[in-house]
Amino acid sequence: MAKSTEKAFRKVKLTMKNNFTIRAANLNDKDFLATAILMADKGPSPVSSYCGVFNLSEEIAEEKIKLMLDEELDSCELSPEHFLVAEKDGQMAAAVAGWVEGFDGVASWMVRAALFQEYYPREALDHAQKMKELIDEVVVHRTMGALQLESVYVDPAFRGNRLATRLFSAHVERCQKEHPKAEMAELMTYVENEKAIKLYQNMGFSVVKQSKSNNPDVLKYYPGSGMVLMQIKLEKLLTT
Amino acid sequence: MEDIIIKTRDIFREIFNDSSLEITREMTANDVDKWDSLTHLTMIAKTEAVFGIKFKLKELVKMKNVGDMLDKIQEKL
Numbered sequence: 001m002a003k004s005t006e007k008a009f010r011k012v013k014l015t016m017k018n019n020f021t022i023r024a025a026n027l028n029d030k031d032f033l034a035t036a037i038l039m040a041d042k043g044p045s046p047v048s049s050y051c052g053v054f055n056l057s058e059e060i061a062e063e064k065i066k067l068m069l070d071e072e073l074d075s076c077e078l079s080p081e082h083f084l085v086a087e088k089d090g091q092m093a094a095a096v097a098g099w100v101e102g103f104d105g106v107a108s109w110m111v112r113a114a115l116f117q118e119y120y121p122r123e124a125l126d127h128a129q130k131m132k133e134l135i136d137e138v139v140v141h142r143t144m145g146a147l148q149l150e151s152v153y154v155d156p157a158f159r160g161n162r163l164a165t166r167l168f169s170a171h172v173e174r175c176q177k178e179h180p181k182a183e184m185a186e187l188m189t190y191v192e193n194e195k196a197i198k199l200y201q202n203m204g205f206s207v208v209k210q211s212k213s214n215n216p217d218v219l220k221y222y223p224g225s226g227m228v229l230m231q232i233k234l235e236k237l238l239t240t
Numbered sequence: 241m242e243d244i245i246i247k248t249r250d251i252f253r254e255i256f257n258d259s260s261l262e263i264t265r266e267m268t269a270n271d272v273d274k275w276d277s278l279t280h281l282t283m284i285a286k287t288e289a290v291f292g293i294k295f296k297l298k299e300l301v302k303m304k305n306v307g308d309m310l311d312k313i314q315e316k317l
Contacts, residue, residue, distance in 0.1 A: 073301055105304040107269065113277040114300040117284065125281060132278050139276070 020093060020163065022170050025083035027070065029092065033083055034065040036095040036153035043193040045223035052221035053131060054116075054124035068115040075099055076108035077150040078115055084170050086154075086163045093158035097151045098171035100179045102144040109141075131221060137213035140188060140227040147175045147185040147234060165203065169239040176234065186231045190224020197228060203237070205230035244313050247290055248306070255283050265307030291317065 025033060038058060042048045051061045068078045076082075077097040086094040101108055116125065128135070142148055149171060154163050168185070175182050187205070189196045191212065201207075212226035219225060249263045256274055269275040275283075287309070288294055293316040303309050 071297060073298070075301070106301055109277045110269065110280060111301045113280045114284075114297055116277075117281050117300075118297045129278055129282065135278060136276070 020086045020088050020158075020161065020166070022084060022086050022166060025080045025085045025095065027072065027080050029083070029085060029095075030066050030069045030080060032085070032092040033069055033080060033095060033151075034062050036083075037065055037077055037097075037151045038062060040151040040153040042223050043190060043196060045190070045192070045219070047219065047221065047223050049222050052223075053128050053135065054120055055127040056120070056124050064119045067119050071115065071118075073111055073115065075102075075104060075106055076111045076115075077148075078112060083151070084167050084174070086158075086167060088158070092155065093161075094154040094163035094167060095151065096149055096153070096164065096167040096171060098147055098149050098175065100175065100182050101142045101146055101148050103179060107142070107144070108148065134213060134215050134218060134221065137215065138211055138218065138222055138224075138226060140209050140211050140229045142188075142229070143184065143186055143231070145182060145184075146231070147171065147179070147182050149185055149187040152187065164199075165237075165239060168203075168237045172234050172237045183234060184231050185234050185237055186229060188227050188229050190222065191226040191228055192224040197230070200230050203232065205232045241310065241314060244291075244310055244317070248287065248310060248313070251283060251286050251290060255279055255286060263306050265305065265310065267306040268304065287313065293317065 038048045038050060038061065041050060048058065048061065050065065051058050054061070065078065069080050072081060073079055074081070076099065082097045082099045083095050084098065085092060099108070149168055152164055172185065187200065189200070191210065207228055208231045209229035210226060245263070249261070252263055253259055253261045256272060256279070269280070284295060284300065291313055293313065295312065299312055303312060
């Protein structure tokens with residue numbers, strides 16, 4: 001490619017990058033948010049824990065997640081108000097949920113458990129109960145008071161635009177206004193999702209906790225055999 | 241309230257498999273080793289069955305400690 005053409009190409013790409021709008025999500029975005037929650041959890045795996053642990057099809061899990069989003073509860077990823085989204089020309093491109101763990105005295109797992117109890121069928125909850133030992137091996141607990149970045153999803157058609165980075169930065173700005181005492185941000189992924197781990201390490205995240213199950217069936221129920229909890233100082237995520 | 245506390249304590253003892261477990265109003269999930277999302281689901285279901293009540297979703301997510309739970313049970317009886 002000639003230098004002048006390459007320069008012009010870069011300029012166009014830069015303009016395109018700037019055409020993305022970052023905004024707070026609302027209930028009208030729930031279809032995209034439900035997709036984001038499931039796809040982000042799956043990563044490169046064919047299984048989402050929202051389905052596998054509860055023995056639910058993806059279709060049913062997605063339908064139930066939309067009902068949970070309708071509740072507009074605080075303190076976990078199943079809340080539209082905790083999401084920031086990126087869109088371009090009216091097309092949804094990316095989403096990231098963010099909240100400060102336990103900011104109102106209730107841990108996110110408690111809210112999630114209440115929502116599952118309300119919306120998931122009895123048989124699905126019974127299925128999860130039977131897998132308690134496996135769940136205990138995989139689940140890693142979040143840090144109270146830390147900004148949680150969860151359900152990080154960029155639509156494949158819009159990847160390569162640093163949208164996750166921009167959404168992280170926007171979450172930090174929001175967090176610093178609403179929760180000035182928060183110092184750290186953290187996120188989780190599965191141990192097998194090496195691409196995501198590498199990406200987060202390049203952003204400056206460090207691994208602080210890791211789990212691993214040796215159960216040979218773990219990948220039938222979870223997207224990974226363990227979880228990785230990664231942390232970073234809030235200000236390091238600001239892109240200005 | 242005394243009766244509610246004793247029945248709730250017995251539910252906790254059964255769920256957490258600890259016959260000497262005592263509950264306090266200030267107790268939270270952070271204070272009990274095995275109190276996680278699945279035991280929480282079992283505990284809520286058991287509490288509803290024992291007292292013949294049903295918690296609303298928004299009530300459940302506002303219970304910050306055992307004291308909040310005891311008050312909510314009393315309110316519903």
